[in-house]
Every structure is written in C-alpha cells, then in structure tokens.
Amino acid sequence: MSLLKENERIDYIYSDDRQIIQAKDAFSVTLDSLFLGYFAQQKVRDKDKIVDLCSGNGAVSLYMSCFNRAHYDAIEIQPEIADQAQRSVELNKLENRITVHNFNALEAPKKLKKDYYDMVVVNPPYFKVPEGHVINPDEKKALARHEIAINLEQIVKVSSDLLKMKGKMYMVHRPERLGEIMHYCLKYDLSPKWVQPFVSKKGEKSNLILVEATKHTGSDGLVLEDSIEVHEQDGQFKPEIQKIIKEPKDRENEVKEKYYFYCLLCADGSFYGGFTNDLKHRLEMHNAGKGAKYTKARRPVKMIYHEEFDDKKLALKREYWFKHHSRTWKEKFLRDHNVKF
CATH class of the missing domain: 3.40.1440.10 (GIY-YIG endonuclease)
Known part of the structure; x- marks a missing residue:
C-alpha cells in the first residue's frame, strides 16, 4: 500500500505511535486543532459518536482518538486532503474507529444522521470574504481559511442538526467572531456554556477561543475562563501547553503490556x-x-x-x-x- 504521495511527509501527533500524513506545501497541524481536540476529548465517552466538521487531514479526530474509544466521522470537502486523512487513518490502523467522508459539511445532515451524534468538533474557516477582498490564490489554503464553501451560520446550523438532545458542539475560532458565534448558537438551539480564551503571551490580547455549546438546554450558566497563556516570554511553550502537544514523559516511559x-x-x-x-x-x-x-x-x-x-x-x-x-x-x-x- 503506497501511503505517501509526492511532496508529502509523515509527522507525529501527540504520542509517538500516532502518525499523520501532511503535504509540505499546505497547512500543517496547528495549535488550534490540538487545543480543540484536547479540551473536547475531556467530555468524550468510549461509546460516543462524534462528527469532525471541516476536518482537513484528520488531525482533530486522530488526536482525540488517543484518549478514548469513540467513533469519529471526519468530513472534508477537498478530495486531496480527505485522501490524506484516509491514508493517515490506515497508517494508524484506525479504520474501525475513524471514517473519512469527502463532501461539503453542508451535506452532513442528509448524508449522515440528524439528531444522532453526541458531539460535533469543528475548526472552521475563520475569515469572511468581503466583496473585493483578495484571497489566497492557492485554492486549498483559501478554502481552509475563508468562508467560501461554508460560513459560520451554516456551520452552527449543521452542528445543531447533527447533535442529539444534550449533545455538545466544540468550536475553535477567533475572538472577534465570538458575538456571531453566540448569536447563531442561540438561533439554532445551541446554548453556549463555556468559553476558553488563549493568549500568545502574558499581557497580550486573546487571539484564539474555544466555545462549548449544548443542544436544547437552558441558556444560562455560561462560564468564561481565564485566558491560557501559550508561550513563555522567551517564546518557549508553557509546560501545560507542552502536555497538550506531547504525551508526558512519565507516561511514555511506562512499561505497557502489549x-x-x-x-x-x-x-x-x-x-x-x-x-x-x-x-x-x-x-x-x-x-x-x-x-x-x-x-x-x-x-x-x-x-x-x-x-x-x-x-x-x-x-x-x-x-x-x-x-x-x-x-x-x-x-x-x-x-x-x-x-x-
């Protein structure tokens, strides 16, 4: 089985036994995806069914699967990127736990099951496309960054359609879009319950947020966490961030039965x-x-x-x-x- 194609490489994600195929000229796994996967997985049970919208090369599903035995449906619109995700799934022998789908996330409620999933995780395109705005000429990067194939409102609606009652949506996004996220969540029966901001360094403004919303529940009880600092002043990752990126050494050195x-x-x-x-x-x-x-x-x-x-x-x-x-x-x-x- 040929796993790698031209201009591709295999990298590690979280633990040394979890690998991912990435293109050298496309976006690699980012902290956004790792933060989304790390905090979302804390609410996952082994029996859960999860949808990973705008999944790219499957980074979030691959990462979350390190922590539980749940089943993941990863949805990616770009054939080449979906193919990368599928080959990464095969590389990690996770075909029975992660299913990769190649279609627009807008089609998910029809092609999958409505009111069925316990969780939706989504790392969507962050930026609108105002009239006259010049976007990246690289189509793969443009689709990943800009709301060309799906916009924020549509993503929230699709998430609500897929979730069962009390199911949770986890979304990573930019803080300047938080007001819209809250508005669309409430419009489509998702109650925001938790917001986690991130700052690059102490004293700086937030540049990333995680939002948890629950379907068909009371709209009160929102928790706004203190910002998590990502870097030390010298640019090194904080110890708590290093644990999210890499499995702690004390666990790596455990003698495990095979x-x-x-x-x-x-x-x-x-x-x-x-x-x-x-x-x-x-x-x-x-x-x-x-x-x-x-x-x-x-x-x-x-x-x-x-x-x-x-x-x-x-x-x-x-x-x-x-x-x-x-x-x-x-x-x-x-x-x-x-x-x-």
Whole structure:
C-alpha cells in the first residue's frame, strides 16, 4: 500500500505511535486543532459518536482518538486532503474507529444522521470574504481559511442538526467572531456554556477561543475562563501547553503490556482473525488444536499478519471489525498491507 504521495511527509501527533500524513506545501497541524481536540476529548465517552466538521487531514479526530474509544466521522470537502486523512487513518490502523467522508459539511445532515451524534468538533474557516477582498490564490489554503464553501451560520446550523438532545458542539475560532458565534448558537438551539480564551503571551490580547455549546438546554450558566497563556516570554511553550502537544514523559516511559490482533491462514485457505497478548504461544495453541474451535479442524495454521496495541479494548475491537467483513474485503485488506497468501 503506497501511503505517501509526492511532496508529502509523515509527522507525529501527540504520542509517538500516532502518525499523520501532511503535504509540505499546505497547512500543517496547528495549535488550534490540538487545543480543540484536547479540551473536547475531556467530555468524550468510549461509546460516543462524534462528527469532525471541516476536518482537513484528520488531525482533530486522530488526536482525540488517543484518549478514548469513540467513533469519529471526519468530513472534508477537498478530495486531496480527505485522501490524506484516509491514508493517515490506515497508517494508524484506525479504520474501525475513524471514517473519512469527502463532501461539503453542508451535506452532513442528509448524508449522515440528524439528531444522532453526541458531539460535533469543528475548526472552521475563520475569515469572511468581503466583496473585493483578495484571497489566497492557492485554492486549498483559501478554502481552509475563508468562508467560501461554508460560513459560520451554516456551520452552527449543521452542528445543531447533527447533535442529539444534550449533545455538545466544540468550536475553535477567533475572538472577534465570538458575538456571531453566540448569536447563531442561540438561533439554532445551541446554548453556549463555556468559553476558553488563549493568549500568545502574558499581557497580550486573546487571539484564539474555544466555545462549548449544548443542544436544547437552558441558556444560562455560561462560564468564561481565564485566558491560557501559550508561550513563555522567551517564546518557549508553557509546560501545560507542552502536555497538550506531547504525551508526558512519565507516561511514555511506562512499561505497557502489549496486545495483538492477528490473522491466520488456515490449511483450507480460509482466514481467522484473533486476539492475544502472546503471539508465539497463541499460534502454538492453535496448531495444538486448543486455540479455537474454528482452527482445530483447519490445521496447520500460519500467522500471516498482526498488529500491536497498548490497549486491550482496541485489539479486541480490531478483531471484531476484521471478522465482520467478507472474504473479498479481507483479501484486499491483506494485499494492501503487503501480505502474501
């Protein structure tokens, strides 16, 4: 499977086992996306269903997936950028948790499900396009920065349409648009509940905000937080910002038990997907007739593919996901991962 195309690179996002494909001549992952993902994920449960509007190369979904087991629908209008996101999902083996869609976010209520999602996260275009305004000649950058394909009011309405009752919208934006955000939220049955400003350095004006709004609830109870300072006076990131950008070292150095999803090629040519924390022992058990009822009558079996996880639930979900696909799909999956059978 060819992951990288011309003028692309692979970078890391948050932890050293979460990677993202980025174009060298396009916008890379920004603090906006990381702040959005970090604060939104604190309210996510493993069973939640989340929509990532204006998702770009999938940075927010990829980042948030480090912290939970929720399912994400990432929506991006530009085919090339959506393709990058899809390949990043495959690179991280998250196909069973993140689904990438290539269409305008305006179509989301029709193409997905209305009144269905627990959360919407959105890092939208920040700037209007006044008459006569000269926008970036690079179409990819222009669509990402300016309200060409969708505007702020439409984004808020789409978010409200997608959310179930009491569902939450998290939006990152510029502080000068806060009044409009509040107005459109109230217009479309979303009550602003929390606003978090950010400043580059102490004493400066806010240059970024996060807004949380809840669908179909009382409009009182708004919390306006103190501004979070991003940089020290010498330009270095504050310690609390470094924790958002990079997994803390004390967690990185933990000795974690490994779990595996694996695929066996059976003697009759069929495939068997399984889960274990010891690949060698598990293969021996299968060939001894003690591994599973399915493989007992199809020995000898050969392990042709495996994936490693730090979390038992993720390995089990990967096994379930693999088993519930057709033979044709499994063959394509294995070929895409350079497995000969």
